[in-house]
Amino acid sequence: MSEGNIVTFRGIKSEIRVLGIDDGAFIAHTKGMVDIIGVVYRGGYWFDGVMRTKIEIDGMDATEKMGTMINGSPHFSQLRVIVLNGVTFAGFNIVDIKKLSNTIGLPVIAIVREKPDFKKIKRALKHLPMYEKRWKIIENTGKTIKVHTGKTEGVVYMQIAGISEIDAKKIVRNTSTRSNIPEALRVAHIIASGLTKGKEKI
Numbered sequence: 001m002s003e004g005n006i007v008t009f010r011g012i013k014s015e016i017r018v019l020g021i022d023d024g025a026f027i028a029h030t031k032g033m034v035d036i037i038g039v040v041y042r043g044g045y046w047f048d049g050v051m052r053t054k055i056e057i058d059g060m061d062a063t064e065k066m067g068t069m070i071n072g073s074p075h076f077s078q079l080r081v082i083v084l085n086g087v088t089f090a091g092f093n094i095v096d097i098k099k100l101s102n103t104i105g106l107p108v109i110a111i112v113r114e115k116p117d118f119k120k121i122k123r124a125l126k127h128l129p130m131y132e133k134r135w136k137i138i139e140n141t142g143k144t145i146k147v148h149t150g151k152t153e154g155v156v157y158m159q160i161a162g163i164s165e166i167d168a169k170k171i172v173r174n175t176s177t178r179s180n181i182p183e184a185l186r187v188a189h190i191i192a193s194g195l196t197k198g199k200e201k202i
Contacts, residue, residue, distance in 0.1 A: 007107050009080075009167045015042040017078045018175050020184030021066065022085040023055070024192040026161065032057050034090035037192040038067065040075045041184035044177030049075050050191065058128055066095060067103040076104075081171055083182045084110040085189065087141055087159065088112040088121075092128055097139045097161040107163030111181055115144060115157050145169075149176045156180050 018041060024035040026080050038051040053069040055062045070076060087095045087110045097108040118138070125134045141159045148155055154176075160168045177180035 005162065006164055007162055007167075008164070009170075012167065012174060013043075013169050015041055015046065016080050016171065016175070017048070017075070018081055018083055018171070018182055019051075019070065019075070019079050020083045020085075020182055020183060020188040022185070022188040022192045023089040024195055025058055026090060028091060030057060030089050034093075035128050035195055036062075036068060036089065036193065037188050038066075038068070038073070039184045039188040039191060040079070040186070041175065041182070044175040044183040046062060047187065048078075049073075051075070055093050057093070059093045060130060060133075062089050062093040063096045063103075063156055064143065070104045072107075075183045079106055081163065082106055082108045083172075083175075083185050084108065084113045085185055086116075086152055087138070088156060092125060094134055094137045097141055097159060101162035107168070108161045109163065109168050110141070110159045111147075111172065112157050113180065113187065115146075130175065147172050149173055149180045151180050154180045 001201060019038050019040050021038045026034045033054040034057055036053045036055055042048055051069055051073045053065045055065050064159040087097060097110055101108040125131050143164055145158050146159055150173055177183050179186050
């Protein structure tokens with residue numbers, strides 16, 4: 001997929017393979033690695049598999065590590081769209097969703113429950129190395145799109161790469177079966193959180 005290309009869906013099947021990605025908990029302002037968990041779902045009902053990688057807290061490796069994880073997964077050939085929990089992972093390790101989409105040849109949808117406060121984000125980034133590069137990635141992510149999921153108080157916000165706004169909204173709505181976010185993303189969050197708590201007890 002060259003930059004700027006958009007995948008066109010000829011009808012969105014109920015069993016579309018979606019990969020949801022979230023990170024585990026971590027202690028802010030520390031050094032170390034954080035687990036990144038990817039969960040594969042068919043639509044919003046059928047769990048198909050899990051993948052895992054690690055990224056650096058406040059690092060710059062999230063885009064590369066996710067791309068390698070996805071391309072190397074046995075589920076890759078069946079995936080149709082990637083759904084991220086926002087674009088910032090492990091603190092401010094920022095995913096360049098356009099670059100990620102181009103690397104894996106699949107659309108990427110970054111979803112958050114609340115509209116991003118970009119002024120606040122910019123202030124926070126100024127305390128980190130490579131501030132200008134990080135902020136440029138944020139700026140390049142594109143506009144924030146409001147999505148009504150159809151659930152009670154069902155509003156989320158998304159940024160997209162490699163997919164039309166219309167198709168992205170349909171996919172978010174069709175796969176958000178038990179909450180306001182796609183089921184693959186909800187389960188990825190549960191697994192990533194549980195994995196972190198499990199480590200704390202050891």
